[in-house]
Amino acid sequence: MNSPTSPTSKFPYIRQDFGASLVVFLVALPLCVGVAVASGVPAELGLITGIVGGIVAGLMPGSSLQVSGPAAGLTVLVFEAVRQFGLPALGVIVLAAGLLQLAMGALKLGRWFRAISVSVVEGMLAGIGLVIIAGQLYAAAGLKAPASGLDKIAGLPGAFVEAVGSTTALASLALGAGTVAVMVLWKRLPKKVQVVPGALAAVVLATVATLAFGLPVAKVEVKGLLDSVQPPGLDAFGGLADVALIGTILAFTLIASAESLFSAAAVDRLHDGPRTEYDKELMAQGAGNTVCGLLGALPMTAVIVRSSANVHAGARTKASRVLHGVWLLLFAALLPGA
Numbered sequence: 468m469n470s471p472t473s474p475t476s477k478f479p480y481i482r483q484d485f486g487a488s489l490v491v492f493l494v495a496l497p498l499c500v501g502v503a504v505a506s507g508v509p510a511e512l513g514l515i516t517g518i519v520g521g522i523v524a525g526l527m528p529g530s531s532l533q534v535s536g537p538a539a540g541l542t543v544l545v546f547e548a549v550r551q552f553g554l555p556a557l558g559v560i561v562l563a564a565g566l567l568q569l570a571m572g573a574l575k576l577g578r579w580f581r582a583i584s585v586s587v588v589e590g591m592l593a594g595i596g597l598v599i600i601a602g603q604l605y606a607a608a609g610l611k612a613p614a615s616g617l618d619k620i621a622g623l624p625g626a627f628v629e630a631v632g633s634t635t636a637l638a639s640l641a642l643g644a645g646t647v648a649v650m651v652l653w654k655r656l657p658k659k660v661q662v663v664p665g666a667l668a669a670v671v672l673a674t675v676a677t678l679a680f681g682l683p684v685a686k687v688e689v690k691g692l693l694d695s696v697q698p699p700g701l702d703a704f705g706g707l708a709d710v711a712l713i714g715t716i717l718a719f720t721l722i723a724s725a726e727s728l729f730s731a732a733a734v735d736r737l738h739d740g741p742r743t744e745y746d747k748e749l750m751a752q753g754a755g756n757t758v759c760g761l762l763g764a765l766p767m768t769a770v771i772v773r774s775s776a777n778v779h780a781g782a783r784t785k786a787s788r789v790l791h792g793v794w795l796l797l798f799a800a801l802l803p804g805a
Contacts (some may be wrong), residue, residue: 480783487782488790491527491534494776495521495791496798500687502537503765505603506545508554510687511695513537514799521792524767525785529748530731531741534773534788535755537765540726541719543598543616545765548715555763556706558699562708562760570726577745580728591722607643608636609685639684646673664796666777686770687784692799697763705734719766727752727769734771737778 495517504514520535542629549557555689571577598616601623605612608630612620630636646669653665677684706712731743748769 471496476741481786483783485790487777487780487787488794490662490664490780491773491777491782491787491791492794492798494664495534495536495773495795497666497670498770498772499537499795500689502539502542505542505599505606506765507549508534508545508557508765509695510689511692511799512764514689514795515692515695515762516759516767518762518792518796519758519762520757520767520800521788521790521795523758523792525596525789525792527747527751527754528744529751530734530743531770531785532738532774532778532782532788533727533731533734533743533748533769534777534791535727535752535767535769536773538723538726538768538770539599540595541554541723541766541768543595543602543641544715544718544722546602548719552706552709552712552715555697555703556697556712557765558697558760558763559703559706560712560716560719560760561756561764562699563716564723564766565753565756565758567716568724568756569750570753571720572746572748572750572753575746577724577728577747577749580725580745580749586604607640608633609639610636624740629761635683638682642673642677642682642684645676646670649673689799692796698761699763723752723756723766724749724770730769730774732772734769734778736799737775740783 493774496514499513499517500510501513503510503516517536520537524535545557548560552560598619601619602612604623605619605626608626610626610629613619628675628759630640649669649672650665653661653668676684692703726741728745728748730746731745735742759767761766773791779793780787782788
């Protein structure tokens with residue numbers, strides 16, 4: 468029997484990585500769908516980005532245990548970009564951002580992102596988070612949210628009054644609140660129970676409650692992945708002459724890169740394995756976003772929730788993050804109705 472360090476053992480930690488990949492897959496599945504819906508795009512595009520983040524970025528050098536996919540930190544940017552330029556332009560934006568990340572990695576600019584103050588990034592993400600929360604409160608009540616971030620926040624009192632007078636809105640809000648409660652309280656349950664990710668448990672329990680009580684709430688529809696792949700056409704590239712589109716590309720590039728590299732630094736503190744090579748990780752993110760752009764999908768970044776789940780589940784090599792992408796692909800391809 469080969470020892471874990473035996474040179475004849477090609478995959479010495481396959482058992483640990485296999486188990487971790489299943490945990491990350493179960494965490495990533497509802498998050499990929501949720502980020503897509505919050506971004507105002509078809510749910511399938513979130514799954515495609517998760518698959519690319521797992522398989523494409525996962526196979527490349529950089530960070531060994533960090534997991535990539537669609538991120539909440541870019542939700543507001545994606546929503547505004549789609550509203551302003553249209554869904555076909557999203558592929559162009561993501562493709563251009565990916566190519567810029569590849570160039571920055573090749574020029575060894577990854578380390579310079581560490582010069583950015585953490586408080587600046589946290590402030591930026593906190594601001595984005597407020598807009599996301601405000602927008603999702605409308606969605607939780609089944610109401611149409613205003614377009615701009617300020618209007619979302621300013622319109623909450625009126626939305627509350629409207630929701631109180633609607634049985635359907637109250638049922639939807641109760642279901643959403645219950646989902647959040649399960650995720651928060653799940654961490655207080657025994658460790659054996661926590662083997663099942665809290666996000667997955669919340670989604671499953673809420674879905675069962677919806678079906679059991681016949682709640683009148685809107686449901687997410689996921690169709691075939693191939694029908695959702697929409698490579699940007701030549702006419703979409705004409706938008707590159709628009710200064711506003713160029714600004715959006717730069718914003719995507721900088722925020723996605725900073726979030727990924729800050730996440731890498733955080734993940735490195737969670738394990739004793741190889742440290743992240745920042746320039747290579749930046750190129751891995753660029754390669755993933757280039758593929759996502761060509762497929763017309765959401766942008767990807769490294770995400771700390773899935774990455775920390777990967778580490779805590781016992782992952783030892785990049786095989787876990789690649790396998791989680793494979794499980795997403797098989798699930799979306801074989802069981803879209805689920």
